[in-house]
Amino acid sequence: MPVDYAAWCFTPGQGLAGLKLGRKPLGEPGPGEVLVANRAIALNPVDWKMIDWGRPDWGNGQVPGVDAVAEIVACGAGVTLEPGTRVAYHQSLARDGSFAEYALLDSRALLRVPAGLGDRFAAAFPCPGLTAWQALEKVPLEAPRDVLVTGAGGAVGLYLVQLAVARGARVWATASPAHHDALRGLGVVEVFDYHASEWRQTLQRQLGQRRLHAVFDTVSGQHAASLASLLGYNGHLVCIQDRQDQAPLAPFTTAISLHEVALNSIHGHGSDSDWQALRQAGERLLEDLAAGRLQPPQLHAFDFEALPAALGELKRNARSGKWVTQLTR
Known part of the structure; x- marks a missing residue:
């Protein structure tokens, strides 16, 4: 020694x-x-x-x-x-x-x-693997529910989409175009280019009358807050790179839950x-x-x-x- x-x-x-x-x-x-x-x-x-x-x-x-x-x-x-x-x-x-x-x-x-x-x-x-597992554990997932993973081309997002698909969720994602085919191959319903200005509207059109049950955001607290309106009643906003210090939506509206992920x-x-x-x-x-x-x-x-x-x-x-x-x- x-x-x-x-x-x-x-x-x-x-x-x-x-x-x-x-x-x-x-x-x-x-x-x-x-x-x-x-x-x-x-x-x-x-x-x-x-x-x-x-x-x-x-x-x-x-x-x-x-x-x-x-x-x-x-x-x-x-x-x-x-x-x-x-x-x-x-x-x-x-x-x-x-x-x-x-x-x-x-x-x-x-x-x-x-x-x-x-x-x-x-x-x-x-x-990345344990962070993805912890993030998913925050959310009750009775299949099938719609969830969004942002930054799915990164390591945390890549593990997250696979774990969510394995639990029976309908998974939507954002990533750069280079990752789209691979993510679809892993079972993601659709992948959106986060550089496209209308991707949120396109997602909502494809959801139709459904709303997202959960958003798993790997970008920032500010970015996560901007997606809160996509969530339905009793939805879940999970921040992986940051946290929400104040509610991003008016009280007593969709009654979403806010989650932080902190592996360390x-x-x-x-x-x-x-x-x-x-x-x-x-x-x-x-x-x-x-x-x-x-x-x-x-x-x-x-x-x-x-x-x-x-x-x-x-x-x-x-x-x-x-x-x-x-x-x-």
């Missing part, structure tokens, strides 16, 4: 330019914790946002990153998983993260990875039963990925040494899909 390890370290106030590849001492897992050796690391928009914006609890040398697949190398007291187990995880933003060769984790956050699923696909799953918050506020539900759902979805029942986003490879540049590409939204690096030892 090494005494230290390579990690990308944060410098307050310097954004992506302040990410420096350094070395940190290897810690030992405490009760309920595991030490893992990362095998593949995936990037998410939250990564560059936290690096650009900073956090009050991040000091010099903080390791960013939330998603990876890894092998357990040591376990603290009370952990039932065995060293050598391959796991995927979503790390708390309050702890040193996944942009490193090793990480210390709360064992409740670990998802066992099925043998048939490759490291890169498993690493790219936790943040489970680390500070989740009970053991919350973790169990998340873990069971995550492992079931990883099995679906391995069996081909769930389609992953396109992967883009990068070298670990080029991680800041890859984050920059993700920030510029140069390509859809997931950026993943495979670590070698």
Whole structure:
């Protein structure tokens, strides 16, 4: 076991330019914790946002990153998983993260990875896949109901449309034209180009007398609020990139429910039963990925040494899909 390890370290106030590849001492897992050796690391928009914006609890040398697949190398007291187990995880933003060769984790956050699923696909799953599952869990879906997923060309939207279709919903979506055929192939009723000024009116015409039961918005709180009028009585507005601080519609009209989605918050506020539900759902979805029942986003490879540049590409939204690096030892 090494005494230290390579990690990308944060410098307050310097954004992506302040990410420096350094070395940190290897810690030992405490009760309920595991030490893992990362095998593949995936990037998410939250990564560059936290690096650009900073956090009050991040000091010099903080390791960013939330998603990876890894092998357990040591376990603290009370952990039932065995060293050598391959796991995927979503790390708390309050702890040193996944942009490193090793990480210390709360064992409740670990998802066992099925043998048939490759490291890169498993690493790219936790943040978007678990977020999509949480978003869908907000809404009662008695089939068939009409739901809209905005930004369905992104990783969260891609998982969301598949999970909603599997539950029997009639799914409508917005995405750039490059994604339309693939989304229709996954069972989406119709996909609209969000650049088209009349797409809302076209959707309503196609719905006829029906109204949307739910809107899952992956764009922004402001964008979500602009879609609230498409919802029917007792509908659901689910914000994934933001939240609604005030009701977007007049009171005592359609009586919609407002939902926020905050995957990272489970680390500070989740009970053991919350973790169990998340873990069971995550492992079931990883099995679906391995069996081909769930389609992953396109992967883009990068070298670990080029991680800041890859984050920059993700920030510029140069390509859809997931950026993943495979670590070698």
